[in-house]
Amino acid sequence: MSFSVFGVGNSPPGAAENLIINSENFFVAPWGNIAGGVGQGVGAADPFGGFSSRMTRLTGPDNGRNQPVTVALSTAYTISCHMRNVDTVESDLFIFNNVGQSVAELEILWSGAIPGTGGSANASNILYQNIGNDWYRISYTFISHASDPTARFTVKPAASSAINGMSLDYSGAMLEIGSSLSDYVSN
Amino acid sequence: MSFSIFGVGNSPSGSEIYDLGDHTIPYALNWPTAPQGELSVSNVSTIGELQFAAEQNSIEINIPSGVTLIGDVDVTGTDVKINCPNNSTVQGVVTFGDVSRPARQWWHGGNIDGAINVDRIDDLTITNLHWSTSDGETGGNWTIGTAPGFARVALANCTFDGDTATLGWFIFTDPGDGQTDLIMCNVLFNPASPGYQNLRLQGITRLTVVDCYACPQNNVTAMRVQQGNQDVYIADSIIGNSLQWSDATNLHMLRVKRFQIGSNSFASGGTGMTDCTVNECPLWSTPFAPGTGDGTEASLPSGVTGSDNIIESNGWDGSSMPDPDTWRTSSGVLSGFAASDSRASISGLGKTGAMGADH
Numbered sequence: 001m002s003f004s005v006f007g008v009g010n011s012p013p014g015a016a017e018n019l020i021i022n023s024e025n026f027f028v029a030p031w032g033n034i035a036g037g038v039g040q041g042v043g044a045a046d047p048f049g050g051f052s053s054r055m056t057r058l059t060g061p062d063n064g065r066n067q068p069v070t071v072a073l074s075t076a077y078t079i080s081c082h083m084r085n086v087d088t089v090e091s092d093l094f095i096f097n098n099v100g101q102s103v104a105e106l107e108i109l110w111s112g113a114i115p116g117t118g119g120s121a122n123a124s125n126i127l128y129q130n131i132g133n134d135w136y137r138i139s140y141t142f143i144s145h146a147s148d149p150t151a152r153f154t155v156k157p158a159a160s161s162a163i164n165g166m167s168l169d170y171s172g173a174m175l176e177i178g179s180s181l182s183d184y185v186s187n
Numbered sequence: 188m189s190f191s192i193f194g195v196g197n198s199p200s201g202s203e204i205y206d207l208g209d210h211t212i213p214y215a216l217n218w219p220t221a222p223q224g225e226l227s228v229s230n231v232s233t234i235g236e237l238q239f240a241a242e243q244n245s246i247e248i249n250i251p252s253g254v255t256l257i258g259d260v261d262v263t264g265t266d267v268k269i270n271c272p273n274n275s276t277v278q279g280v281v282t283f284g285d286v287s288r289p290a291r292q293w294w295h296g297g298n299i300d301g302a303i304n305v306d307r308i309d310d311l312t313i314t315n316l317h318w319s320t321s322d323g324e325t326g327g328n329w330t331i332g333t334a335p336g337f338a339r340v341a342l343a344n345c346t347f348d349g350d351t352a353t354l355g356w357f358i359f360t361d362p363g364d365g366q367t368d369l370i371m372c373n374v375l376f377n378p379a380s381p382g383y384q385n386l387r388l389q390g391i392t393r394l395t396v397v398d399c400y401a402c403p404q405n406n407v408t409a410m411r412v413q414q415g416n417q418d419v420y421i422a423d424s425i426i427g428n429s430l431q432w433s434d435a436t437n438l439h440m441l442r443v444k445r446f447q448i449g450s451n452s453f454a455s456g457g458t459g460m461t462d463c464t465v466n467e468c469p470l471w472s473t474p475f476a477p478g479t480g481d482g483t484e485a486s487l488p489s490g491v492t493g494s495d496n497i498i499e500s501n502g503w504d505g506s507s508m509p510d511p512d513t514w515r516t517s518s519g520v521l522s523g524f525a526a527s528d529s530r531a532s533i534s535g536l537g538k539t540g541a542m543g544a545d546h
Contacts, residue, residue, distance in 0.1 A: 029244060029265075030244060030245065032242070032243050032244040032264060032265075033242055033263065033264075033287070034239075034242070035242070036242075037287070066243070068227050068243065068244075068245070068246075070227070096239075098227055098228065098229040098230075098240065098243075098246070099229050099230065099231050099232070099236035099239060099240055100235065100236055100238075100239030100240065101236075149227075150227040150228075150229070152243075
């Protein structure tokens with residue numbers, strides 16, 4: 001187990017760099033589709049004064065969105081995202097490399113509004129922070145790929161055991177270097 | 188006399204990928220824009236990896252040497268460059284674009300064995316591709332989705348071979364989809380099997396065909412340019428068998444040699460033409476009615492003007508299509524002709540050397 005100097009969510013503002021662009025709107029570039037993409041809608045009010053991105057599975061469990069980030073090789077990074085369940089039962093928060101291979105993965109099993117862990121290959125420091133109004137900040141640490149510098153921050157709202165039509169609200173995506181989770185930085 | 192490539196007010200846009208030399212294109216020539224910005228590199232090794240990468244934005248995809256990847260691929264990302272080595276093949280249906288209307292895709296090199304489709308897309312470039320159909324697929328539908336169709340598509344230095352397919356077209360465009368700017372340069376449409384037709388190009392605004400060869404080895408259609416094309420330039424090309432053109436505005440053919448074998452008379456056309464010209468086109472057939480014969484000037488239909496379009500009857504065996512590579516030799520003598528035969532001359536063609544892709 002590793003510890004942050006400031007503790008979870010207690011980093012001083014501006015201490016971390018969020019590598020994700022358009023971190024609260026997953027439907028604009030550089031976000032792009034995975035497996036045909038998702039149904040796109042306006043979700044619940046997010047914790048940042050705006051509205052979240054509601055993603056709905058259309059055709060299969062791999063429907064999703066992703067954003068590529070150039071990272072250092074074999075280096076610790078921490079991924080985090082704010083999620084609020086609508087009606088899904090399982091969702092994915094993955095890192096893919098640039099040919100679609102899994103670098104790290106967290107399969108999130110939902111019990112109503114409450115998330116829990118399914119699979120978690122190459123993920124450590126898994127955290128679920130309840131921040132109110134059914135919003136959770138979900139995070140984990142992973143080691144980037146040894147030879148591919150592109151890390152694709154990937155979300156799938158209704159993976160595996162879910163079915164078409166299920167949805168999840170997203171906002172506040174963040175990818176930062178290091179194994180500690182910092183306060184969210186809006187981009 | 189000097190020529191402007193583009194004419195007054197016709198400066199090109201996009202990425203010019205083929206030298207059109209002294210051609211004077213009588214309308215704005217809009218080349219597709221190449222993928223822009225920083226592209227992350229994706230070195231794929233399986234069809235699944237290619238399918239994943241082709242969906243992403245801002246990516247340069249490298250297919251490895253000496254492989255055959257089997258499966259369909261939908262290229263739906265924006266700013267996508269795909270590099271395929273000439274000894275590698277994607278065997279399956281490849282579709283460029285989708286309902287999201289991506290932009291700036293470029294496929295370079297290698298082989299696609301299967302249909303090629305084009306959905307809604309802005310700026311598609313295909314270069315040095317050898318396309319074939321080994322398992323009898325129908326040809327490509329280049330207006331899959333709803334209107335408006337593609338905008339700015341260029342094919343250059345490509346070879347399209349049919350094989351056992353019996354239906355379809357290499358490229359089909361629907362007249363009602365409003366597609367714009369299709370440019371084809373040094374493209375060899377060379378169907379090997381009877382029944383495979385070449386091109387049915389409809390509803391295109393600004394269609395440019397230069398240094399191309401479309402000669403099916405039987406009496407089916409080589410090129411149909413019909414139904415609602417606006418601004419068409421076809422030059423320095425060979426068309427075998429059926430050449431149908433009709434219902435076009437501002438269509439111009441220059442130095443297009445047309446041959447016909449078999450009994451197919453599907454060569455006439457020219458109805459509904461407005462402000463069109465045909466010049467310097469030797470015709471080993473009688474595509475223009477009525478009353479033309481060997482050595483005489485062809486009659487042109489209403490709406491078409493031009494000269495030096497001579498009906499030919501000799502100097503060609505009447506059964507085999509000209510060899511495209513011989514046609515492209517620097518000697519400027521068409522296959523089957525003596526250099527002394529003025530009708531064999533291909534002087535004026537801008538390009539020499541082998542046609543199509545370099546593999």
